Amino acid sequence: MGISCDDEDVVIIQQGKSPGDPTVVTVNCPDEPGLGCDLCRIVLQFGLCISKGDFTTDGRWCYIVLWVVPNESSMKVDWDSLKERLLSACPSSCFYKVYLNIQTSAPSPSPVYLLKFWCFDQRGSLHDVTKVLCELEILIQRVKVMPTPDGRVLDLFFITDCLDLLHTQERRDHICEHLMAALGEYCITCEVQLAGPEYESLQGNYSLPSAIAEELFSYLPTDDKASSKALSPSSATLKNTSIMVDNTLSPVHTLLKIQCVDQKGLFYDILRTSKDCNIQISYGRFSSTVKGIRNLELFIQHKDGKKILDPERQVALCSRLKEQMLHPLRVIVANKGPDTELLVANPVELSGKGRPLVFHDVTLALKKLGLSIFLAEIVRHATQDCQWEVYRFLLDDSREFPLGSTEARNKIEQRVRRTLMGW
Template sequence: MFSELLHTKERQNETYKQLHVVLGQSCSCELQLAGPQYDNLQCISSLYPSVSEELFRCELSDNVFRTQALSPDMTQLKKASVTIDNSLSPGHTLVQICCVDHKGFLYDIMRTLKDCNIQIAYGRFSSVNKGLRELDLFIRQKDGKKIVDPDKRDALCSRLKVEMLHPLRVIITNRGTDTELLVANPVELDGKGRPRVFYDVTLALKTLGICIFSAEIGRHCTSDREWEFYRFLLDEDCRFDMSSMVGRNQIVDKVRRTLMGW
């Protein structure tokens, strides 16, 4: 909502004040509307194919050596369950979801169902119990019918599990001799990106004492969806050894936890 008001003088002045508070009176900045040349930005041309494949793949491997592998204390995430039942309602399919609670839990599920052209008639979710969240949804297809095709049911369950396990992708790679943090998340069909990603990533890096040399935001299209893509060039003058896998995993883990609210 606030980004839509940046063209107003009042909102621009408020933004200037916030920047001066953080950066000091020496800060000099200017706000202007982005032109059409910035539509559908593609900022991934320099990514290695292997990095691009890992960042934007639909399904993620459980291989512990992958840079997006979960830390040991989060293995309970893999216990997420999605079940579908057509016997309880004559006109709707019941989807029951149980998984570890995270920031944007409902957003990720609603976005996924919208992308799959699924309509929601009724929903009920529980309060958090031992870190777990349960959700019941009565749904139907766009044509108003239940989901009876086994392949469609399996595809929907698989898609929901992936979105609950990895709604955001976070990896660290090299850009030449420098270290780069990459974050990606699916874009909604109407073109809207996930809220607060840039804020949460910069907050996590600030908490770790890591300075950002440069930051870029763009869009990338794969065969089945569009992604919002963030790349941060990190200042290596910090307490983490970015040449070691241990140091890099600590950074990735902190950023992911901040994004997910853990």
């Protein structure tokens, strides 16, 4: 590890020599709490899976190597843009900022804009719009989708720009041009403007009906019902999930040995949980998948630099991690009067950030099933110990896919789950 002010040395991306080979992403920069989580979040946002990883830190400097591959249904990957985004997440490597501890002001949050989009109703159009926005590095903060009796749909996307260029007319026109090209003759109008009071009205927490909230958020790691509803490709998920705590191998670190079923976003989920629990990972290795199973070794400390010796703290940490490996997202199909409602929920980071690409993956699954979306929105819901991002979809019944049967609803749940987990 070393000191450099040359950004070219901070993030290096080496693409595979042959088709199918992973791309190697190397990050060499000053360390800060939660940096690994932030980097994995960006990788996930670009539609990439981490096939294996290796990272180490001495508390001041970190060295991270990630082997990444595109998801089967991922967007186009702009490697130059990925490098810029990773660079922006890294602390400055300049000597005076790191070793003289000069405080820099935190960046102000990006302003929220409203994308107002009128189009003729078409199955899958919501996903087509979402896919374009993701490829353009637009983050979706809130959504309101409202059909009208005359066959049109009004899409209201409250968005922020990873490139911070929405204040320019050129960037706004660029987004509208891509959206209109994606929908072709189905597009009516498209405009982007700074969000007004209508966004503030959506900022509060949404209160789900108690019965729905109980089914969506209740979870116990040893609960057979929870295990059966886990986002797993097989019934062997619980059997293949284990966490071992070892305090004998290192005088200053606690070793976590983790085995679990592989899934999209696994490393992000583990690092997010560690970040929210104030756990510092000094060394970590994520092995390649073998028969669908991952093995991870993490040498960790509490934020005060001490080992995790308290048995109660060990149990709490292991329970939290196991929950994220067995049940990282919640998916149910419920009745809302005569309508069928799909709900998908994911925990929000303590920083306030939600999980990337959930809306993209859910709309992709519904498009593949040939289902029409009558209404969609993203809301926040607070439970006793967590804040959740909840995606609500009212689904339209059709002759091709009647929603009245239990079999049909189970099929929707399974397709959405498998798409979210990359199975």
